[in-house]
Amino acid sequence: MRNVVLVVLDTARAKSTGPETTPTMTQLEAEGTTFDNAFAAAPWTLPSHASLFTGTYPSEHGTHGGHTYLDADLRTLPEAFADAGYETIGVSNNTWITEEFGFDRGFDELRKGWQFIQSDADMGAVVRGEDLQEKLQAARNRLFDGNPVVNAANILYSEVFQPAGDDGADRSTTWVDGWLEERSEDRPFFLFCNFIEPHVEYDPPKAYADRFLPEGASYDEATAIRQDPRAYDCEDYSLSDREFALLRGLYRAELAYVDDQLAALRRALEDANEWDDTLFVVCGDHGEHIGEHGFFGHQYNLYDTLLNVPLVVHGGPFTGGGRRAELVQLLDLPATLLKTVGIDDPELDEQGSSRSLHPNSAAEPRDAVFAEYVAPQPSIERLEARFGDVPDRVQAFDRRLRAVRTRSYKYVRGDDGFERLHDVETDPLEHTDIAAEEPEQVRVLRERLEERFEPLAEAATADDVEMREGTKQRLADLGYL
Template sequence: MVSRPNVVVVVMDTARARDVVRSAHRETRLPAIDRLAEEGTEYTNAFASAPWTLPSHAGLFTGTYSSKHGAHAGHKHLDEGLPTLAEAFRSNGYETVAVSNNTWISEEFGFARGFETLYKTWQYVQTDTDLGEVARTKRGSEMVRALAARLLDGNPAINAANAVYGQFFRKRTDDGARRTNEWLRGWLADRSSRKPFFTFVNYLEPHLEYHPPRALAEQYLPNGVTYDDAMAVSQDAWAYITGHESHTEADFDILHGLYNAEIAYLDRRIGDLRGYLEATGEWEDTVLVVTGDHGENIGDHGLMDHQYSLYDSLLHVPLVVAGGAFDGGGRVEDLVQLTDLAPTLLDAADLDAPAMRESIQGRSFHPDANADPRTHAIAEYMAPQPSMDALREQVGPLPDGFPYDRSLRAVRTDDDKLIRGSDGTRERYEVRTDPEESTDLADESSDRVAELETVLDDWLESFEHSEASGSVSMTDATKDRLEDLGYL
């Protein structure tokens, strides 16, 4: 029995609440997550602080918002200065381990601080040189030339092993979850330390592109649609958003089916992870968090992927916490944010961490914290990602009046929401009665818009903003992989 609990944080990359949180309209069958929700506490109104991976994870790791931590499309790095959860746990005697399936969550972008081990599943042998993208996307003589150009970077033998792994062994029906679990199972079985552990896991499913196993996909596709039919539907988000491709409602039904199958697949892997914790005798001493870093637009608001907006389809995420004081908590409908996880987990482990607690903007929702419920949630989108120039390079000319070259901020209460753009736009939705945010009431409710703007402005004036700016250097291999994921 450890004196302090283990803490495991699992991020289902790109998992939106509507397809994970238990409800009458949810289509997915998620026995592992549902079991955790039934035994622990399910927070049905949890919101990310940003709509994409890098700033959202930075907020989760530091308990702060994009304006304060400074990691966003304008500066793609979590700089030193703000303490992270991993640093706080490590300095308090925890073993700290991370497994990442998303290139953003790596040392290159500042996310390794505090972790004794950071395991990257896209590499067969852990190294700073990544040839996996070449092996996955090139064919024939083109692949040979591309590999030859990079093999001499770093260790040629390791690079070759990673290239072979990417070409022949890393299946496209698994974005790393299986290998993640194999590594975690071995680590849990082999560890001899009596220290408690803080473990972070980013599973990439259900991120675009959707490639679920055929058998699962066939359970969620519309009637009459085969797996081959589904895989023929374009998943080029940027071509769709810029009008270079069109999709029908039936196409989006198919994509939604593939997305649900990805979530169902990941549910199995989360169930396996729980099994490993049970088999090694760690489960009873573990607080397990399952959440999403952001959601996804699958035709929602005329968009695909998870950029260019702050609608709830991108911000509303699942959040389940099981173990310790969270067991038997039922369903909690209070507003919470991913920025609140940092102080909550410090409380769960009874860590002082004064430097981190001083910098945190989130508030603990630990059952023993006795904190007042949130009156509002905040989200920020500091700059478009990909940029307009990157979009033009990817798909060609942008349509006249293309509206997404802007930053956004949003403030949301239980009842309504304001989205404010740097281009002067204002959108207001009564989210309690219009959860799809289909009817913009900004022009009809100027007084309420002004009230919400005051809340937002007062919040912005309440803290010192990061001055981090400018581009961040990254290796060609990392650029290639991020491009493969659709980010660049």
């Protein structure tokens, strides 16, 4: 294989993909290799991408809600490709995956989908603002960082004029198509794309929503539902079963829309005569709760709804590979991609826990997968600043969680003594805690967690590391510091 394309469908959970919502991905599954039991190492974007880029777990890379920067001493997948002579291009539509948070290393170019005019002054803090007050405060603080006219144009684009129903995927695939058409480089390329459409807010084009909304529901009714996961957590408002059903319809419509963008990306590679020589990988970075377990969004817990993600690999040795049922992790992708294209990068290999999924790999199959939630995001203090007193249920989220999952059991433990055990063969939705009934299984899996993580240094806090001044200001804008 010559080229590598890695596409992350942000917030895509495995349970919601399939022939109805994601026919393009389903076709890739039929032609390539599908990993039915793929798991993220963290339940939200920043730490999950850090694991994906470095092959390390969150407590190893230390990138989380308390320290939102990918440290420079960690080797990244784009750096490995760049040093091997690849042209490296990133297209990000998620404001966490940008240079301000350390994700630009190794990329020749990292484009920001929320910017109408590509600029070093990033207005992503405005996009990330969870309410109007945060957005206005971020805009005031960042407007004069660079060219205020360009900054104002980018804010207006992201907040007002960005096409309805699209959060950057269409513009991204159009740009990639043009880049491939005009590209004159002889060297191979590594292309990373993050498409964020399945993320809140769910606002698919009406034609897509009409296919997935419950019978009798209207597009206007569905899109009028308030979509504010943190406010829902803090009991600032409630959602009925019907409203959650409508939201699930919108979410499925978003998956269908972004799946069509995936088809456009494939066509662009075919038109450029690069498809047959490209290793094409599609995955989610984490999942989503839409009423499951009483949650909305993807924070504060480690249920499989957030960790089990789609993973499909097409091209080269993965063509015609069928469905593979073994437990795998997204952090296995660095070793897999590099081995498949023949790149030897000892530094990246040795720093983490990545195991190659290449069909001829000598790596031992995993008998368990692990995940971590290192620090609440947003912090409990930030929630209190926004909502005042928050419910005891939310206060309980102020803890660190670790999980180990085998083919039979899932065990989750918190640093406050919280623990749950589930038989995932008989209880795949993790409704029944059987920790009290099976103390021996709890002991075994607790030891597995301690064996995996106890030797690791505790993840650094924001006060323990040096961050760029721009990053510090942005985090202060949004209440993180």
